[in-house]
Amino acid sequence: MGSATAATPKRRRREPRALAAATLLTALFAGSALACGYENPQSVALGVMNWVYPKSLYVRTAVWQAEDAGVLPPRETKPEKDLFSLGFRRAVDSLNGLGARVENAGGNDFHFSVVLIPQVM
Amino acid sequence: MTIRLTIKSLLGATALAVSTVAAPAIAQEALMDSGQIDPGTVAKFFKKPGYSPYAGRNYPTRPYFGDQHLHTAWSVDAGMTGATLTPEDAVRFARGEEILSNTGQPVKLSRPLDWIAVTDHSDGMGVISELKDGNPELMADQTLKRWHDMMQQGPQEAAAATMELIKAQSNKQLPPAIMDPKFANSVWQKNNQIMEKYNEPGRFTAFIAYEWTSNAGGGDNLHRNVIYRDASDKADTMIPYTTFQSENPEDLWKWMSNWEEKTGGSLLAIPHNGNLSNGRMFELQTFTGGPLTKQWAEDRARWEPLFEVIQTKGQSEAHPSLSPNDEFVAGYELWDRGNLNLVPKKPGMIEHEYVREALKNGLKIEQDVGANPFKYGFVSGSDAHTGMTAMEEDNYFCKFVSCEPRPERWSEDAMKFGDRVVKGYEVTAAGYTGVWATENTRAALWDAMKRKETYSTSGTRMIVRFFGGFDFVAADATSRTPAEIGYAKGVPMGGDLRKAPDGKAPTFLVAALKDPLGGNLDRIQIIKGWLDRDGKTQEKIFDVVWGDADKRKPGADGKIPPVGSTVDIADASWTNTIGDPELATVWTDPEFDPTLKSVYYARVIEIPTPRWTAYDAKRFGVKMDPKVPLVTQERAFTSPIWYTPGG
Numbered sequence: 001m002g003s004a005t006a007a008t009p010k011r012r013r014r015e016p017r018a019l020a021a022a023t024l025l026t027a028l029f030a031g032s033a034l035a036c037g038y039e040n041p042q043s044v045a046l047g048v049m050n051w052v053y054p055k056s057l058y059v060r061t062a063v064w065q066a067e068d069a070g071v072l073p074p075r076e077t078k079p080e081k082d083l084f085s086l087g088f089r090r091a092v093d094s095l096n097g098l099g100a101r102v103e104n105a106g107g108n109d110f111h112f113s114v115v116l117i118p119q120v121m
Numbered sequence: 122m123t124i125r126l127t128i129k130s131l132l133g134a135t136a137l138a139v140s141t142v143a144a145p146a147i148a149q150e151a152l153m154d155s156g157q158i159d160p161g162t163v164a165k166f167f168k169k170p171g172y173s174p175y176a177g178r179n180y181p182t183r184p185y186f187g188d189q190h191l192h193t194a195w196s197v198d199a200g201m202t203g204a205t206l207t208p209e210d211a212v213r214f215a216r217g218e219e220i221l222s223n224t225g226q227p228v229k230l231s232r233p234l235d236w237i238a239v240t241d242h243s244d245g246m247g248v249i250s251e252l253k254d255g256n257p258e259l260m261a262d263q264t265l266k267r268w269h270d271m272m273q274q275g276p277q278e279a280a281a282a283t284m285e286l287i288k289a290q291s292n293k294q295l296p297p298a299i300m301d302p303k304f305a306n307s308v309w310q311k312n313n314q315i316m317e318k319y320n321e322p323g324r325f326t327a328f329i330a331y332e333w334t335s336n337a338g339g340g341d342n343l344h345r346n347v348i349y350r351d352a353s354d355k356a357d358t359m360i361p362y363t364t365f366q367s368e369n370p371e372d373l374w375k376w377m378s379n380w381e382e383k384t385g386g387s388l389l390a391i392p393h394n395g396n397l398s399n400g401r402m403f404e405l406q407t408f409t410g411g412p413l414t415k416q417w418a419e420d421r422a423r424w425e426p427l428f429e430v431i432q433t434k435g436q437s438e439a440h441p442s443l444s445p446n447d448e449f450v451a452g453y454e455l456w457d458r459g460n461l462n463l464v465p466k467k468p469g470m471i472e473h474e475y476v477r478e479a480l481k482n483g484l485k486i487e488q489d490v491g492a493n494p495f496k497y498g499f500v501s502g503s504d505a506h507t508g509m510t511a512m513e514e515d516n517y518f519c520k521f522v523s524c525e526p527r528p529e530r531w532s533e534d535a536m537k538f539g540d541r542v543v544k545g546y547e548v549t550a551a552g553y554t555g556v557w558a559t560e561n562t563r564a565a566l567w568d569a570m571k572r573k574e575t576y577s578t579s580g581t582r583m584i585v586r587f588f589g590g591f592d593f594v595a596a597d598a599t600s601r602t603p604a605e606i607g608y609a610k611g612v613p614m615g616g617d618l619r620k621a622p623d624g625k626a627p628t629f630l631v632a633a634l635k636d637p638l639g640g641n642l643d644r645i646q647i648i649k650g651w652l653d654r655d656g657k658t659q660e661k662i663f664d665v666v667w668g669d670a671d672k673r674k675p676g677a678d679g680k681i682p683p684v685g686s687t688v689d690i691a692d693a694s695w696t697n698t699i700g701d702p703e704l705a706t707v708w709t710d711p712e713f714d715p716t717l718k719s720v721y722y723a724r725v726i727e728i729p730t731p732r733w734t735a736y737d738a739k740r741f742g743v744k745m746d747p748k749v750p751l752v753t754q755e756r757a758f759t760s761p762i763w764y765t766p767g768g
Contacts, residue, residue: 036196036434047200047202047522048203051203051205051253055205055225057203057223057224060224060527061225061226062225068741075528
């Protein structure tokens with residue numbers, strides 16, 4: 001999971017910075033991460049997100065708690081296989097569409113977070 | 122041991138009642154001033170017992186439970202994997218406070234612990250969090266100050282600062298302040314101030330401690346936790362030893378010796394995870410490949426009195442390939458596929474990774490060089506990298522932030538190196554240490570650790586007593602206060618027996634009381650290792666007392682049948698309708714040879730109860746793969762008692 005802000009085109013251009021930082025930090029601190037035997041780039045990237053975006057992992061907890069409470073639809077017990085990364089492409093399209101609609105809604109001061117579930121990352 | 126010897130001397134030589142013991146200071150003085158205590162003289166100084174049988178006791182009367190191995194966000198690997206909880210959060214949690222986990226979940230222990238040792242990695246301790254928090258030593262550098270400011274300005278700017286940091290690292294242009302010992306010192310003193318703030322003699326002990334994290338250059342786990350007996354006035358005087366300086370444990374011992382010499386304080390080190398050392402934790406040579414010597418063996422025994430038997434990365438007690446007749450080891454929390462990098466094991470490695478084997482090999486080394494380097498007492502720790510020692514099966518917050526409670530955590534990768542993976546369900550909910558100390562203070566707990574009067578548990582808080590001597594009789598096990606008899610007639614766990622009296626074999630008084638919140642007891646076993654006449658190591662496991670004794674009898678192989686199971690996996694529950702809430706017995710070694718070196722420890726097994734995976738399956742409504750273990754048998758391992766002929 002991660003948290004990214006989707007708003008103006010300008011802001012969208014800056015989004016990759018955080019993700020790149022997470023990825024690169026994985027490499028930078030690989031030696032340290034090995035201290036107690038931990039080499040999982042995806043999870044390290046999630047950890048970095050919690051640092052760059054304080055409390056971002058709270059959101060992931062909120063998601064499963066909302067699923068359990070019935071606020072969100074129940075999670076899939078057996079997710080379908082994501083052939084040819086179609087799921088990722090759908091997510092990108094959805095985010096682009098969301099960004100466009102927000103932009104059309106006007107105002108550069110409008111901020112909100114988009115939560116990316118682990119598989120997306 | 123001073124206390125025990127005093128009590129034994131008094132009681133063995135006179136008809137004084139057991140409870141007529143002196144205050145520790147007086148007892149120690151008497152012991153040191155005279156080789157042979159004269160009962161008549163002693164009687165002048167000791168009060169006769171009053172009405173209360175408990176007044177005046179000066180031996181440990183209760184175990185203090187704690188975790189000697191916990192990381193927080195100040196460990197670089199923990200911080201980089203999402204931990205935000207600090208040493209202060211960690212101590213508050215161990216004391217019983219409710220906190221918010223790194224993923225925003227309220228969490229609290231079922232019961233407070235009595236003590237904690239926060240052991241953040243000394244390599245790079247606090248770098249990330251201190252940069253973010255504005256450590257003055259770092260802020261003196263313009264670049265670091267700018268990065269700090271950017272981190273406060275929001276996620277985008279924080280990310281940009283991170284990118285700059287990465288670029289500087291890759292170009293070898295990191296500001297020198299990060300490597301400056303002054304910075305390390307500021308972090309260390311900050312850590313120690315936190316421990317002082319929460320250390321409350323008599324109520325809760327916060328040790329000053331750190332982890333020295335040697336991976337022997339390639340993921341072979343040679344880690345040691347360094348535990349301070351003293352307060353910050355001494356601890357502050359030197360920053361922790363790092364593997365930037367050396368990965369050789371002998372250099373750590375030298376550093377410890379130097380520290381003690383300079384400060385007058387006391388340190389001990391606790392190795393852990395021999396199971397991930399790829400044959401190096403208990404290898405029969407020095408770190409650099411040299412032969413073992415008496416001096417080396419004595420140094421190791423001096424600086425490392427304890428070994429961590431079980432933690433989140435599995436157990437290092439024994440392995441099925443080495444102990445094929447041990448049904449309680451087979452399949453129990455084994456991480457035996459590789460080292461910390463999951464570099465696969467080669468034949469001959471496992472023999473030097475597990476403490477039972479080390480205990481036996483220690484006898485042989487002692488015979489060969491004149492000292493036993495592997496004379497280990499037993500402890501446990503969590504090694505959690507979350508700041509939370511939440512190791513109860515029904516309250517398990519795992520080793521890493523990524524596996525804090527979530528529906529998917531059982532199926533995700535806990536460790537991954539290419540195609541070599543340890544899955545989330547394999548992470549163990551363990552463990553805690555019981556320390557038989559006279560009071561809950563740093564000094565008393567540390568002294569008990571030093572004399573090995575400790576036991577390791579998988580997370581249960583059962584109470585276990587284990588004494589060895591030559592004069593215990595069956596009736597001693599019926600006492601409601603077995604310790605009085607135990608200390609009077611023998612030595613406690615961690616002690617030594619020497620030169621058996623003619624015609625006598627070692628006898629052991631062992632007693633266990635279930636954890637009030639845990640399962641009943643299945644059985645107590647005594648595990649014996651020895652060196653035979655041919656100089657070969659041997660082991661044997663004896664079931665010495667068991668629950669449901671009216672229904673269970675030893676089979677033809679001498680083993681007690683399984684206790685059964687009441688676990689309702691779907692409901693993640695069980696009933697204490699099998700097993701016994703307490704077990705006690707006196708056992709005499711039936712195969713004792715007074716001329717052979719031997720070692721004994723007790724293992725107490727609970728009845729089957731739900732493993733953390735079963736609680737997850739129920740609470741999250743997930744169906745797990747059939748290979749996922751859903752039931753466990755919690756256990757405790759006492760520190761051993763050694764027998765040395767002629768000694």
